[in-house]
Amino acid sequence: MDSSTNTDQIPDKNRRKVLPDDMGLATMLILVVVVSLLLVAISYALYATSPQSKYDLARPGQPTDSVVTDIDDQDLDTSEYVDANVAKEKIESLEQEIRALSGYNKFESSDLDDQNIGLQSSDQLSQ
């Protein structure tokens, strides 16, 4: 005798009811929509409170502006022998990557100078 037969033998009055018998289709749909909205709200709250969310700059329709990751570097195979050609290609791609990096801001401390953040007007500087 399998377990499904056992379940069938439980009297109706003893079965746990998840949903009431008289719940209509409309009520069920509303319930599903409410639960979905609740899940979306929880997910968004988790995203918004995450310290990493400030780094999420990608927006639909916007191009990614990472110059370095567009460089065609070598594939991810780790087994092949490195010959002179492979090493030369690696030097070239590394040079390209270093050149691309130089285009980014270097977080110079002078970026927070009084004049740059508006603590000092240009009139004050000329005096």
Next chain:
Amino acid sequence: MTITGLMTLSGGTYAQTEYGTRCRIAQQNLRGTVRDQDIRTRVSRFQAYQFIYKRLDVFVQRLENNNQRGAADLRQEVNQLKQAIDDFKSDYEDYDQARVTVTKLQNCSDNLPEFTSLMQDARQKRRRVNTDVLTIDKILDPSIKNKITDLYNNLLESESSEGTNG
């Protein structure tokens, strides 16, 4: 008190009032333009660093898997690069916190000494991020680049001698 002394005093008071008014402008800039530019740069740099590190790691794994000369030296440099990238990440986080603290100071014009001290802290932490960027630059060029160039020259030499012998 001399007239010059009075002028200096009034000038100093004026400068202080001006500074007090402008601290709010500075807070706005730190909250707006500076933040936007910094986060964009942080994301771009970190993405680029990870990309470069991953590719270098694969390259060194190829050398290691084939027991090639120079693998150990290059591995050491790549590990240093990884450490420097981690430092950049955590130092940027510290700097960003310091920047946010400056922007959250209430009535900065009434708390100028505190504002100045918080600004100094933010500048100092930004300087650390700048040092991390320079360290990573140095690890990539000349350290790693020179090591791969040496490897290339050795491989070229051994390949040409094999060609002559073979």
